[in-house]
Amino acid sequence: MSVLSTLSPRALQAPESGIVEVVNYARGREGLIPLWVGEGDQPTPDFISAAARDSLTAGETFYTWQRGIPPLRQAIADYHARHFDARLSADNVYVTASGMQAIKIAIEALTGPGDELLYLTPTWPNFAAAAAISGGVPCVVPLSFAEGGWQLDMARLVDAITPRTRVLFVNTPGNPTGWTATREDLAQLLDLARRHGFWIVADEIYARYAYHAPRAPSFLDVMEADDRIVFVNSLSKNWSMTGWRVGWIVAPAELGQVIENLIQYSTSGVAQFIQAGALAAIETGDAVVSRNIALARRSRDLFLDALIATNRVETRKPDGAIYAFLKIDGVEDARAAAIDIVDRTGVGLAPGTAFGPGGGNFLRACFLRDPAQMQEAAARLSEYILRL
Numbered sequence: 221m222s223v224l225s226t227l228s229p230r231a232l233q234a235p236e237s238g239i240v241e242v243v244n245y246a247r248g249r250e251g252l253i254p255l256w257v258g259e260g261d262q263p264t265p266d267f268i269s270a271a272a273r274d275s276l277t278a279g280e281t282f283y284t285w286q287r288g289i290p291p292l293r294q295a296i297a298d299y300h301a302r303h304f305d306a307r308l309s310a311d312n313v314y315v316t317a318s319g320m321q322a323i324k325i326a327i328e329a330l331t332g333p334g335d336e337l338l339y340l341t342p343t344w345p346n347f348a349a350a351a352a353i354s355g356g357v358p359c360v361v362p363l364s365f366a367e368g369g370w371q372l373d374m375a376r377l378v379d380a381i382t383p384r385t386r387v388l389f390v391n392t393p394g395n396p397t398g399w400t401a402t403r404e405d406l407a408q409l410l411d412l413a414r415r416h417g418f419w420i421v422a423d424e425i426y427a428r429y430a431y432h433a434p435r436a437p438s439f440l441d442v443m444e445a446d447d448r449i450v451f452v453n454s455l456s457k458n459w460s461m462t463g464w465r466v467g468w469i470v471a472p473a474e475l476g477q478v479i480e481n482l483i484q485y486s487t488s489g490v491a492q493f494i495q496a497g498a499l500a501a502i503e504t505g506d507a508v509v510s511r512n513i514a515l516a517r518r519s520r521d522l523f524l525d526a527l528i529a530t531n532r533v534e535t536r537k538p539d540g541a542i543y544a545f546l547k548i549d550g551v552e553d554a555r556a557a558a559i560d561i562v563d564r565t566g567v568g569l570a571p572g573t574a575f576g577p578g579g580g581n582f583l584r585a586c587f588l589r590d591p592a593q594m595q596e597a598a599a600r601l602s603e604y605i606l607r608l
Contacts, residue, residue: 230352230353230354230355231353233352233353234349234352234353235345235349237345237574238345238555238570238571238573238574239256239257239345239570239571239574241555242256242555242558242559242562242568242569242570242571243256243257243568245559245562246562246563246568249562249566251566252562252566252567252568253566253567253568253593253596253597253600254568255567255568255569255570255585255586255587255589255597256558256568256569256570256584256585256586257570257586258344258395258456258457258462258542258543258586258588259456259457259460259462259586259588260457260460260512260515260516260542260586260588260589261588261589261590261593262460262512262515263460264459264460264461264463264464264497265459265460265501265505265508267500267504267505268459268461268497268498268500268501268505269497270500271496271497271499271500272493272494272496272497273493274496275492275493275496275497276493280492280493280496281491281492281493282492283488283489284489284490284491284492284495285489286480286483286484286488286489287313287314287315287476287479287480287483288313288314288315288468288489288490288495289315289492289495289496289499290310291499292315292495292498292499292502293310293313293314293315294310294313295499295502295503296308296310296313296315296468296470296502297309297310297312297313298502298503299502300440300470302506303428303434303435304427304435304438304440304441305440306440308470309473311473311476312470312471312472312473313468313469313470314468314469314470314471314476314479314480314483315466315467315468315489315490315495315498316466316467316468316469316483316487316490317465317466317467317486317487317490318454318456318465318466318467319423319425319452319453319454319456319467320346320350320467321465321467321486321487322452322453322454322467322468322469323346323347323350323421323423323452324350324354324486325469325479325482325483325486326387326421326450326452326469326471327347327350327351327354327356327387327421328354328482329450329475329478329479329482330386330387330419330421330450331351331354331355331356331386331387332355332356332386333354333355333356334355334356334357334384335356335357335384335385335386335387336356336357336358336359336382336384336385336386336387337351337356337357337358337359337385337386337387337388337389338359338361338377338380338381338385338387338388338389338418339351339358339359339360339361339388339389340361340362340363340372340377340389340390340391340394340399341360341361341362341363341575341576341577341578341579342362342363342396342397342545342572342575342576342577342578342579342582343389343391343394343395343396343397343575343576344391344395344396344423344575345574345575345576347389347391347421347423348360348576351387356386356387357384359380359385360380360576360577361373361376361377361380362376362577362578363394363397363399363578364376365547365578367534367536368534368535368536368547369536370394370397370398370399370545371399372399372401372405374408377409377412378412381412381416381418385416385418386418386419387418387419387420387421388409388412388413388418388419388420388421389420389421389423390406390409390420390421390422390423390439391423391424391425391426392405392406392422392423392424392426392427392436392437392540393426393427393429393430393436393538393539393540393541394426394540394541395426395541395542395543396541396543396545396570396572396575396579396582396584397538397541397543397545398536398538398539398540398541398543398544398545399538400430400436400437400538400539400540400541401436401437402437403437403441403442405437406437406438406439406441406442407442410439410442410443410447410449413447413448413449414447417448418448419448419449419450420439420447420448420449420450421449421450421452422438422439422449422450422451422452423451423452423453424436424438424439424451424453425452425453425454425456425457426457426540426541426542427540428458428509428513429457429513429516429540429541429542430539430540431517431520431537431538431539431540432539436539436540439451448472449471450469450470450471450475451469451470451471452467452468452469453467453468453469453470454466454467454468455467455498455501455502457512457542457588458501458505458508458509458512459501459505459508459509459512460508460512461497461498461501464494464497464498465494466490466494466495466497466498512588515588515589515590515591516542516587516588518591519587519588519589519590519591519593519594520537520538520544520587521537522591522594522595522598523544523585523587523594523595523597523598524536524537524544524587526595526598526599526602527544527546527598527601527602527605529602530602530605530606532548532549532550532605532606532608533546533547533548533549533605534546534547534548534549535547542586542587542588543584543585543586543587544584544585544587545572545579545582545583545584546569546582546583546584546585547581547582548583548605548608549605549608550608551581551583551608552581553573553580553581554571554572554573554579554580554581554582554583555571555573557571557583558570558571558583561583561601561604564604565600565601565603565604566600567585567597567600567601569583569584569585570583570584570585571583571584572584585597
């Protein structure tokens with residue numbers, strides 16, 4: 221008998237990441253330009269690392285608050301007041317060991333086995349996988365693609381709602397498409413949630429990465445105090461802290477004990493010295509976010525101007541997030557293309573097959589990197605594309 225046959229069916233059905241597959245195939249190659257994962261090339265700023273070091277030196281290495289240290293929870297509430305004009309209490313904020321854990325906790329709190337969770341695709345694959353592992357039924361609602369851009373098809377979403385729908389997951393600005401919901405889109409989604417009685421899980425991790433406004437529209441702009449919305453977020457992208465694995469949830473205070481319990485039985489909280497670094501980032505790191513956004517904008521323009529000029533790539537400059545999602549003439553199998561491209565050009569891209577229905581013949585590039593690297597990547601890819 222195989223050892224694997226004794227494992228949980230849910231564990232066995234957890235899918236391999238299509239992104240990580242390509243990363244593992246080519247990781248560490250000389251001359252590689254790695255655009256496949258969603259992170260920049262800038263290390264965490266030293267003032268953030270110094271705060272964590274000071275915490276370690278001070279001996280802050282013991283168990284700490286399950287919901288997060290009080291100063292950090294208040295700082296996150298204040299951050300939302302600064303940038304979203306939202307009046308939150310620290311009682312609405314819960315610190316998690318990454319945005320991924322925030323999503324997993326939201327799923328576990330809001331759904332049970334057999335419940336349906338709607339999500340818009342193409343999208344980051346981890347939500348659907350986490351939902352399925354928890355016993356939920358992830359249900360796809362494809363975005364519409366035309367003339368290089370993505371749009372929400374509200375009628376398609378309405379048709380997907382059933383009596384078993386418990387959650388709608390909305391990532392805006394979106395990974396990988398850059399689709400950015402308008403305020404009107406969010407109001408319509410919220411109206412659907414109210415009428416059908418389901419929760420919204422709002423992943424607004426890229427809300428500050430908006431290229432035509434100070435930030436993207438947020439559910440915080442249209443919601444009332446009693447609306448059923450859980451926000452999940454992370455420090456990864458804004459403050460160059462992907463490896464720190466720290467994020468947060470914003471939710472009704474009534475959910476507090478449930479969220480604390482779920483944290484207790486998964487990680488038992490985030491290390492205090494990591495939270496010290498997060499506190500420094502949230503309180504004094506607005507300039508870091510502004511620099512990262514400016515970097516992303518410049519690299520986006522250099523990269524996409526060059527690829528669009530080939531007349532072989534169907535895409536637009538995204539309004540938000542940090543990704544180019546490329547439909548290249550002649551590419552029908554994105555997984556095979558990603559392997560071929562990294563072999564022939566040394567540019568690492570993520571295959572669109574990793575992002576669910578609608579992404580099969582697309583490739584994703586993260587442009588939160590040095591503009592010179594993005595220019596070189598565009599030159600290599602343009603040469604490859606023109607030879608297809």
